[in-house]
Amino acid sequence: MASQSKPPTLGQVMRGIRSRNGWTLKEMSSKSGIPVSTLSKVEHDRLTLTYDKLQQVSQRLNIRMSDLFAEDGQDSSPKIIGRRSVGTMENAVRVTTDNYDYHYLCTDLRQKRMIPIVTKIRARSASEFGDLVRHQGEEFIYVIEGRIVVHTEFYDPVVVDAGQSIYIDSLMGHAYVAAEGCDVAVVLGVCSSAEEGLMDSLLNLHDHSNPI
Template sequence: MTDVKHAPNPRADFGRRLRQLRRDRGWTLAEVADRSGLAISTISKAERGVISLTYDRLSQLARGLEVDLAAFFNAEGQSFEPGSFAVARKGDFKRQETPNYVYEMLFPDLWNKAMTPMMGSLKAREFMDFEDFVRHPGQEFLVVLEGAVTVFAEGREPVHLEAGDSLYFDSAVGHLYASDSDQDARILVVCVPGAGT
């Protein structure tokens, strides 16, 4: 039986890691906010484990702190080198949960990857569940593993995807994913950062 006081808390762990990365640089919340484009209150809440950040905000924060995205999940990691070969077994991931998504960040101890692979679950059921579109520099690949998904893209008609269907797009275009059933859909997403990110 797991002691509730000592149960893993990914949001609190993430917050401690974020605070340590900021302090290692000797930067204030205001400096990180200026560098990342995120609000001071957002960074502060993330550091205190009050909120979890979506992928687009994680990317902004990583650029602002000048760290690899994986640094938020592991204090140390190995850089991906030519000839490298890494295996992730089922359950080998770091969890990041937001109100609409559960991200399973794959290979969190492998730094300087050319892409960010994530598996996850979609808790959102419709566009109204979101405050705004997600957007970040780069390209994105999505494949539906289980269930059905509607992809909302800024300026486009929604796209319905069934299990086995996939989509590849410019992730700078605002986008959202929502499950099309009473069950959370399972997806695999691979993000490739844009030039200069």
């Protein structure tokens, strides 16, 4: 039986970055701009970082945002004949934006062609959401709780209830908002692309406060 290992937490990834560079917590704090007390709590998995702070760490340490989502192993060869990941909300990487609360699942797997995300949708209208967004690939959305209105560039808005789903071309402008009478909707989204760098493409959307 193949041995099982838990996906690395953000704390483990941050600790690994610090260890590889031979930095103390104080040195890591100085370089990243994150207080020592906060870094200590993150490394011990007692605290997570907001998207803004993750972006700050990425920029100041000159690493990609996606590198904070999982630790690279010793062997970076893409020649993998079988792999798996068990995703839970407890080990999901959380990203909060104006419109959504994202929970990225199975972040221990690198170079994925599908990105699974559980998302809480808070925006209640297209005007509140802002401009429609676009990114590479396709996406599938299944409504777990509540109901949503899907606004797209080439179609009239459509209501999707709990237990229903929608599949769209992600290059088409789109936005998901909570339907009238629904304070917060929860959906499972799976984004897919034949191109490399899908995770970075999705993360870059958060820079504009209007994600997927």
